Amino acid sequence: MKKVIRLFVLVFALGLSSPGSVYAQEWGLQVKSFRRIAYGNQWSGGWSGGAVAANYWWPLHGNTYLETGLEFGFTGLATHTLALVGVQQFFPVSQKSWLVAGLQLPQGILLFRPSPLYMGGIGISAGAGYQLSPGFALSLQTGLRYYASPPYREYSPVYRYWDIPIELHVRFGRRIHQQTAR
Amino acid sequence: MNQPNYGKRHSGGWLRYQYLLTLACLLSACSYLGDPFLPRDARNRMHVTAEYIHIRSATGNPATKGLMFYPGGLVDPHAYLEWLDQLVTAQPDLQVVLVKAPANLAVFSPQRGKRLLGEFPEVRQWMVAGHSLGGTMACRLVNTNRNDFAAIILLAAYPTDSDNLSDWGGTVLSITGSADGLVSPDDISRRADLLPPSFPMTRPDDFPAELTNRTLYFQIAGANHAQFGSYGPQKGDNPAGISRPQQHSAMIELISNFTRELL
Numbered sequence: 001m002k003k004v005i006r007l008f009v010l011v012f013a014l015g016l017s018s019p020g021s022v023y024a025q026e027w028g029l030q031v032k033s034f035r036r037i038a039y040g041n042q043w044s045g046g047w048s049g050g051a052v053a054a055n056y057w058w059p060l061h062g063n064t065y066l067e068t069g070l071e072f073g074f075t076g077l078a079t080h081t082l083a084l085v086g087v088q089q090f091f092p093v094s095q096k097s098w099l100v101a102g103l104q105l106p107q108g109i110l111l112f113r114p115s116p117l118y119m120g121g122i123g124i125s126a127g128a129g130y131q132l133s134p135g136f137a138l139s140l141q142t143g144l145r146y147y148a149s150p151p152y153r154e155y156s157p158v159y160r161y162w163d164i165p166i167e168l169h170v171r172f173g174r175r176i177h178q179q180t181a182r
Numbered sequence: 183m184n185q186p187n188y189g190k191r192h193s194g195g196w197l198r199y200q201y202l203l204t205l206a207c208l209l210s211a212c213s214y215l216g217d218p219f220l221p222r223d224a225r226n227r228m229h230v231t232a233e234y235i236h237i238r239s240a241t242g243n244p245a246t247k248g249l250m251f252y253p254g255g256l257v258d259p260h261a262y263l264e265w266l267d268q269l270v271t272a273q274p275d276l277q278v279v280l281v282k283a284p285a286n287l288a289v290f291s292p293q294r295g296k297r298l299l300g301e302f303p304e305v306r307q308w309m310v311a312g313h314s315l316g317g318t319m320a321c322r323l324v325n326t327n328r329n330d331f332a333a334i335i336l337l338a339a340y341p342t343d344s345d346n347l348s349d350w351g352g353t354v355l356s357i358t359g360s361a362d363g364l365v366s367p368d369d370i371s372r373r374a375d376l377l378p379p380s381f382p383m384t385r386p387d388d389f390p391a392e393l394t395n396r397t398l399y400f401q402i403a404g405a406n407h408a409q410f411g412s413y414g415p416q417k418g419d420n421p422a423g424i425s426r427p428q429q430h431s432a433m434i435e436l437i438s439n440f441t442r443e444l445l
Binding site for chain 1: 260
C-alpha cells in the first residue's frame with residue numbers, strides 16, 4: 001500500500017511540474033462498476049455494485065483541478081449517496097488526449113430506514129481520456145477504493161470493503177485549454 | 183371509447199425517461215435495517231462474509247442438509263438472523279446459508295446461490311427459501327438449476343411468469359400470513375398454476391403421503407409481511423394479529439416439520 005501511495009505522489013508531483021496543454025471539461029457524468037477485491041482483512045473477489053455520479057471540476061493550479069460531485073450507487077452494504085471531493089491531475093498526451101490521476105474522499109450515507117448510516121472512504125484513480133468534440137469528451141478510469149461504514153459494525157462484522165472501480169466518464173461544457181504556469 | 187394502449191409502441195424518448203426513472207428509484211431506495219444481531223448473539227456458529235452468512239450448529243458433525251435463504255427485496259439480510267439461528271437450534275442437522283445481494287436486491291444476483299453450493303461440499307440435499315422478492319428469486323434459481331434443489335420454501339412469495347415450475351419434481355412449501363398487506367391470497371392463487379399441484383395444509387404437521395411434485399400451502403393466522411423478518415413495520419403492510427416471536431415460532435415449527443418429513 002505504501003508503494004502505491006508513493007507512486008501516486010510521484011505521478012502527481014511530475015504532473016504539477018510538466019508544461020503543456022490540458023483538455024478537461026467543467027462538468028461530467030460518470031458510470032461506475034465496482035469489483036470487490038477484499039472486505040475487512042479478507043481477500044474476496046466478486047461484483048460489489050455500481051453507481052452514477054455528476055461532477056464539477058474547479059481549476060486549482062496548472063493542470064490540477066478540484067473535483068466535486070455527488071454519487072448515487074449501491075454496494076454489498078446497501079444503496080448510498082456520497083459527496084465526492086477530490087483532486088485530479090491531467091497529463092496532456094496530444095491535442096485530443098490526456099492521462100489523468102486523482103484522489104477522492106467520498107463521504108455520505110447508506111440509505112437505510114428508519115435512519116441512514118454514515119459511510120466514508122478514500123479512493124485513488126488513473127485513466128485516459130479523448131476529446132471527441134470541443135464540448136464533449138470521454139475518459140475511462142480505474143483505481144482502488146476503500147470504504148467503510150463504522151455504524152454498520154453494530155449489525156455486521158463485515159463493514160469495510162476494498163473495491164476496484166471501473167469508470168466511464170462523459171465530460172461536457174467549455175473546453176479548458178491552457179498552459180501550465182511554468 | 184378510449185382503449186388501453188398496452189400494445190402501442192412508445193417513443194424512444196419515453197422509454198429513456200422510464201429507464202431513468204427506474205434507475206433513479208433504484209438508487210434512492212432505502213433498505214430496511216433489522217434489529218442488531220451479531221455472531222456473538224447467536225446460539226450457533228455464525229460466519230459472516232461479503233456474499234453470505236453461514237449458520238450451523240455448534241455441536242456435532244457438519245449437517246448434511248442445507249437451506250439457502252434469499253432475503254426480501256430492500257431488506258438488510260441481518261434482519262433474518264434471529265429466527266434462522268433459532269431454526270438451526272431447533273434442527274441441528276440443518277445448516278443455513280443466508281445469501282447477500284448488491285443493494286439488498288436478489289434480482290442483481292439470483293444465481294449466487296448456485297455458486298455457493300460448492301462452498302459446502304458436506305451438504306447432500308439443498309432446499310432454497312426466500313421472503314417476498316427473495317422467494318421469487320429462489321424460484322428463478324431452482325428453475326435454472328432444477329436438479330440441485332429438493333424443495334423451495336416461499337415466505338409470502340410466488341414465482342414470476344417466466345419461472346414455470348409446475349412440472350418440477352421437487353416440493354414447494356408456501357407459507358403466507360392472514361394479515362399480510364403486501365401479498366394477498368389472490369396474488370398467491372393467481373400464480374398457483376406456475377407451481378406443482380396444490381395441497382392445502384390444515385395443521386403444521388399435515389403432510390400428504392406423496393411430497394414429490396407438490397405445493398403445500400399453509401397460512402399462519404395473524405401473521406403479516408414484515409414479521410417474516412425482524413425489521414419493524416413495513417409500508418403497505420397490515421398490523422399483525424400475533425407477536426413477532428409467535429410468528430417466528432410458527433415458521434420454525436412448520437419448516438422443521440417440513441424438513442424432517444422431506445429430507
